[in-house]
Amino acid sequence: xxxxxxxxPFVKSLLKxxxxxxxVLFVMLAGFLFAILSGFAGTPVGNHNFSIVFVWIAWWAILxxxxxxxxxxxxxxxxxxxxxxxWIQRGAILEPPSRKPRWLNLRWPNKLxxxxxxxxxxxxxxxxxxxxxTTPKVTAIVLSAMLFLAVGMSIVxxxxxxxxxxxxxxxxxxxxxxxxxxxxxxxxxQACAACKDKPCYNGxxxxxxxxxxxxxxxxxxxxYCGLCMECLRTCPYDNIAINxxxxxxxxxKPSRKMDEAFKAxxxxxxxxxxxxxxLGPWGALKSAAYSVGTVAWFGYGMAFLAFIFGLLPALFxxxxxxxxELSKSDVPARHGFTTFATALVPLGxxxxxxxxxxxxxxxxxxxxxxxxDPFGWGWNLFGTAAVTWxxxxxTALVPLxxxxxxxxxxxxxxxxxxxGTEVKILPVPIVVFSTLVTLAMLGLLL
Amino acid sequence: MKRSEILSRLLVIAGVLIVLxxxxxxxxxxxxxxxxxxxxVAESGGWSPSSIEAKVGVPLHxxxxxDDVMHSFAIGQSDMAPVDVAPGKMTELTLTFDKPGTxxxxxxxxxxxxxxxxxxxxxxxxxxxxxxxxxSPPLYMTLNLNIDAPHPAPVTPADRxxxxxxxxxxxxxxxxxxxxDYYRTHSPAQAYLDLRADSALSSLSDPNVWDxxxxxxxxxxxxxxxxxxxRLFAQNCAAxxxxxxxxxxxxxxxxxxxxxxxxxxxxxxxxxxxxxPALLQGKILRGGMGTGMPYWGPxxxxxxxxxxxxxxxxxxxxxxxR
Numbered sequence: 001x002x003x004x005x006x007x008x009p010f011v012k013s014l015l016k017x018x019x020x021x022x023x024v025l026f027v028m029l030a031g032f033l034f035a036i037l038s039g040f041a042g043t044p045v046g047n048h049n050f051s052i053v054f055v056w057i058a059w060w061a062i063l064x065x066x067x068x069x070x071x072x073x074x075x076x077x078x079x080x081x082x083x084x085x086x087w088i089q090r091g092a093i094l095e096p097p098s099r100k101p102r103w104l105n106l107r108w109p110n111k112l113x114x115x116x117x118x119x120x121x122x123x124x125x126x127x128x129x130x131x132x133x134t135t136p137k138v139t140a141i142v143l144s145a146m147l148f149l150a151v152g153m154s155i156v157x158x159x160x161x162x163x164x165x166x167x168x169x170x171x172x173x174x175x176x177x178x179x180x181x182x183x184x185x186x187x188x189x190q191a192c193a194a195c196k197d198k199p200c201y202n203g204x205x206x207x208x209x210x211x212x213x214x215x216x217x218x219x220x221x222x223x224y225c226g227l228c229m230e231c232l233r234t235c236p237y238d239n240i241a242i243n244x245x246x247x248x249x250x251x252x253k254p255s256r257k258m259d260e261a262f263k264a265x266x267x268x269x270x271x272x273x274x275x276x277x278x279l280g281p282w283g284a285l286k287s288a289a290y291s292v293g294t295v296a297w298f299g300y301g302m303a304f305l306a307f308i309f310g311l312l313p314a315l316f317x318x319x320x321x322x323x324x325e326l327s328k329s330d331v332p333a334r335h336g337f338t339t340f341a342t343a344l345v346p347l348g349x350x351x352x353x354x355x356x357x358x359x360x361x362x363x364x365x366x367x368x369x370x371x372x373d374p375f376g377w378g379w380n381l382f383g384t385a386a387v388t389w390x391x392x393x394x395t396a397l398v399p400l401x402x403x404x405x406x407x408x409x410x411x412x413x414x415x416x417x418x419x420g421t422e423v424k425i426l427p428v429p430i431v432v433f434s435t436l437v438t439l440a441m442l443g444l445l446l
Numbered sequence: 447m448k449r450s451e452i453l454s455r456l457l458v459i460a461g462v463l464i465v466l467x468x469x470x471x472x473x474x475x476x477x478x479x480x481x482x483x484x485x486x487v488a489e490s491g492g493w494s495p496s497s498i499e500a501k502v503g504v505p506l507h508x509x510x511x512x513d514d515v516m517h518s519f520a521i522g523q524s525d526m527a528p529v530d531v532a533p534g535k536m537t538e539l540t541l542t543f544d545k546p547g548t549x550x551x552x553x554x555x556x557x558x559x560x561x562x563x564x565x566x567x568x569x570x571x572x573x574x575x576x577x578x579x580x581x582s583p584p585l586y587m588t589l590n591l592n593i594d595a596p597h598p599a600p601v602t603p604a605d606r607x608x609x610x611x612x613x614x615x616x617x618x619x620x621x622x623x624x625x626x627d628y629y630r631t632h633s634p635a636q637a638y639l640d641l642r643a644d645s646a647l648s649s650l651s652d653p654n655v656w657d658x659x660x661x662x663x664x665x666x667x668x669x670x671x672x673x674x675x676x677r678l679f680a681q682n683c684a685a686x687x688x689x690x691x692x693x694x695x696x697x698x699x700x701x702x703x704x705x706x707x708x709x710x711x712x713x714x715x716x717x718x719x720x721x722x723p724a725l726l727q728g729k730i731l732r733g734g735m736g737t738g739m740p741y742w743g744p745x746x747x748x749x750x751x752x753x754x755x756x757x758x759x760x761x762x763x764x765x766x767x768r
Binding site: 029038044048093 | 447448450451454455457458461462465466469470473476509511512513514533534535536538
């Protein structure tokens, strides 16, 4: 079922070409800086400001509806946020390394070599999301903070520490990249084992060592590979391949890490809370989520945290324990908990797809307006500044969302069945859990 | 350093500079000789800027936008039709003033509880050096009325007076009662007492006299003036005073929360029939200190205010057909 794309010389040369990648990155960086500028200098009206419309509607739509499901970490390969820091760290934009690192080049502490910090940063952003998603200036501040943080971390630490351990977006992209039908893998592991210098990790005259701190020879899943193509350039044995594969191939090898398990709960819960707050009819809830710093907002924040870090994992834990009891399994509950959490990956991804379909189709017409008048300054660059707001595909939306959620549930059930067979725990309670949260999400969206 | 590296660095630096500087430069260039006014609800600051300078005969180019909800921009005491000021959109407007003075611009949409505070001024200077026009003080000042004092009606009708019925007795009425000066300086209750004391009308019943009062009040209005008054009342007053004038508009609760009092109930004869048009003019012109009542002096012309006052009395009197 796998097919190697890099077998095609044209594709391979495109992927290895630094100029092409730089060109794409350049466009992305220009758009990113433009979003910051428009956030600070443009109209404070969110739906007429490029920063809100292009970051939270256009980019988000592309990311969650196309990039992540089909290309995994494909976005990370062209993300502009780490680029200025990486250029400063390397002392070069295009040129392969010719000298040793000039900055501190520290290794990231071992205790923090997990995605707990990413879970934290995502949760922080999520807590303030109602304001971030609607207020251009706040969006500009968040984007600027990410840019400066990435630069700072590139100066202090080696490789792309920000992307790997802090980026609030990178954490969930990595989680859901496991479901993508594309992967970077080595062709022959023995060749990697026999390779003496391991330039894919250490770098060479033709390219940099893996910015994501990965040894490609040990890659078994997409979670932490940023698809930057550096190893494709540095491997002296032409042993790196970009393959197409069936969806969710990585889920056959469930993670046993608690940080990744909690990432699944955070994402599942956040999609449900967002659906309630941003799409639901509850004015008081919207108001509480927006009123940062007030008692109501603290109440909302506490409920949000309790839901994603308390209620959902607790119910899931009970489901695992019940399955364990019913199947009289002696597999530790913690092991069952972390491995079964993998079943929430396809479910969570489909929750986000269903949620995003709703607000993207509702707000997509603002893209045309912001394209012509990105600052809300009365420009009309492409003649679309006066396009009136209208939601798209309204009649197809509900059936589409229902299909997506049911598809996610079936996908999750199938994954849980496979995991159940592997860990010898009855998956039925997990299936019930997934079904209940899907019904809740259906209720929130429809 | 390789040429490709130099080229890539130049590309990145030039790109960043272009992205950051070109939009700002274009905006600055386009904005020359244009005043950009941002509208926000009064609680967030109102119009920004709230004062502008202009010169007589020199076109003033304005670009209007809203930073929150829909507003509308109008110039007080002028014939300029209000223009909508939409969030995130620019509305361009050019004004030319032919007389120096202070002009007030204001919002004409109910944008928030303190909507009426959304005001700004345009100081127009220059122009002819003719002697300044003499301005007569408003009637309530000439009469030295205390417009903040209670004005209970000493007498009220048992039934709603009708101008149509009153017209049947109009021939008995001295023309003095129909003069604008009389109408504007007397409350309906005072007029009733005057008429009641008039021996020429002694044969009339009390309701007949009240009908005559209604007739006098109708005689001092025109259908056009009433229609304009009704429209302006709906646009500017009904938010607090209510469409039916009963002091129960959508912002009434907010006014009570701020001031401790509900907006005035124009349908209440006990207070309304004790108020003369001159007293109401004073309240409209100056506003109600501490009551939440806006001051409309810079916004409405005299004629407009008399039209609104005429309409206010329709909450007491049946106007009937003319």
